[in-house]
Amino acid sequence: MKKVLAINSGSSSFKYKLFSFPSEEVIAKGGAERVGMPNSIFKIKLANGNEYIKNMSIPTQRDAVSLLIDCLKKYHVVEKLSEIKGVGHRIVNGGEVFPNSVVIDNHNLHKLERIAQLAPLHNGPETEGIKAFMSILPNVRQVAVFDTAYHHTLDAVHYLYSIPYKYYKDYAVRKYGAHGTSVRYVAPRAAKMMHKNINIARLIVCHLGSGSSITAVKNGKSYDTSMGFSPLTGVTMGTRSGDFDPSALQYLMHKTGMDIDQAIDMLNQESGLLGISGVSSDMRDLIESDEPRAKLARRIYINRVVRYVGAYAAEMDGVDGIVFTAGIGEHDPGIRAGIMSSLKYLGLKADFEANRTDGEKFISKPDSKVKALIVPTNEEVMIAREVIKLTR
Known part of the structure; x- marks a missing residue:
């Protein structure tokens, strides 16, 4: 049995689910709200239905991650951190640099930081979330999953803007799309329901x-x-x-x-x-x-x-x-x-x-x-x- 965390980080929040594989059962879920702000909240809901809500100061993403790990151990969702085989992070925009999901090492982390401007409201906080998990769980593999990856199948007819082509060649200004991770799940499920x-x-x-x-x-x-x-x-x-x-x-x-x-x-x-x-x-x-x-x-x-x-x-x-x-x-x-x-x-x-x-x-x-x-x-x-x- 493998346990995998899926993380969706925001500027002042993050949501998480802990899965058990191969069953894909959700064994814990929740999130942190108002991180770095007054009246911070942390929530964890266990597979047995028990939910715990903590109202406390959560100054940084790193503090939120520490709180998550502490709660997973406190409520015996994991007994040892080695049970967590990986952490997946949703990243809104990978540009043309990341056409697929990648394991995050220092090299890929640097590349992520260089494309932060492609989604300034999202990529920055998401990258900070990765750093927080790398610090708290240094021996656990971190994986970046890009919403834009699904849309790399777009034809140039659909992704190019009608502006001078040099701006695409020099600066990669093009359509990237978003919500690809959602569509990747929903579309096959819909087709199956339709028997198509x-x-x-x-x-x-x-x-x-x-x-x-x-x-x-x-x-x-x-x-x-x-x-x-x-x-x-x-x-x-x-x-x-x-x-x-x-x-x-x-x-x-x-x-x-x-x-x-x-x-x-x-x-x-x-x-x-x-x-x-x-x-x-x-x-x-x-x-x-x-x-x-x-x-x-x-x-x-x-x-x-x-x-x-x-x-x-x-x-x-x-x-x-x-x-x-x-x-x-x-x-x-x-x-x-x-x-x-x-x-x-x-x-x-x-x-x-x-x-x-x-x-x-x-x-x-x-x-x-x-x-x-x-x-x-x-x-x-x-x-x-x-x-x-x-x-x-």
């Missing part, structure tokens, strides 16, 4: 959450995807604008006096559902709100998803299945219904009764030409599988 061979299926995966992306999967591979050089572009998101005209940004900068860093921060942190609604970046808050702009934000969100689904159905010369996953995709029947209602022209016959509840299932009628499905994502198990693959 993933290698001939045409799927559109709607990973809808605080960060949202739409990915066309053709012949088992990423064919096109909505996020670009960074996770900023594509559909409307919680606080991110999605697609936005750079000339409008230049205009706003001249009018407001924002510099480029402030302007990009505005698009990343103050826009999307939050910016439109003026209420919240959380769909659950928008549902409860009577503010007309909250309803408008939901309508815009639906519209942008429908726009990409239509484009990808055209690119792939049709579609077999529309797959909903992630926080909003799995838990917001109103958003799913709004999207499906606009896709009748594709031959999708929505089952609105089935759509009222969550869980892995079909939400289209049996005679629907295009199937609609909910498939809960499991990025952590994909991360853990990559660790097993690289630590044999």
Whole structure:
């Protein structure tokens, strides 16, 4: 039996799951919140259902990792640290430097640090998380698993921007995509539910959450995807604008006096559902709100998803299945219904009764030409599988 940790680090948090292989049973899960901030929280939930929550100071990522290891030993999830065979870390953007998952040594760690600017809100904290685990568990193999790796199958037609080619050659400015680890799990599962061979299926995966992306999967591979050089572009998101005209940004900068860093921060942190609604970046808050702009934000969100689904159905010369996953995709029947209602022209016959509840299932009628499905994502198990693959 091997035990593998899957880690998703943020700037002030990290989530984890500890798996037992080969069963892939989750034997502990939880996370740390508000790391480096007042009122820090650490949670661990065991396989027997017992959950422990600690409210205490957690100044750094290293402190959070130490707390995790202490809890794993305290609650007898592991008796010796040697039982942990590897730690897998989700990294948002590996650029062209990392087309596949890699074992992290000092050389690869240095390369990770050099591409931090490709996803400044993510790569930096994720790299710091790796360093913390390397310090606490020096004899345990660390593996970086890249969201962008799945999208390395994109053709140049889909990943190149229509700007001078030298900027791609000199600086690797291109579409990289994101959420690839999620799509890698969801797409084969959806194909299996549809009794289709993933290698001939045409799927559109709607990973809808605080960060949202739409990915066309053709012949088992990423064919096109909505996020670009960074996770900023594509559909409307919680606080991110999605697609936005750079000339409008230049205009706003001249009018407001924002510099480029402030302007990009505005698009990343103050826009999307939050910016439109003026209420919240959380769909659950928008549902409860009577503010007309909250309803408008939901309508815009639906519209942008429908726009990409239509484009990808055209690119792939049709579609077999529309797959909903992630926080909003799995838990917001109103958003799913709004999207499906606009896709009748594709031959999708929505089952609105089935759509009222969550869980892995079909939400289209049996005679629907295009199937609609909910498939809960499991990025952590994909991360853990990559660790097993690289630590044999």
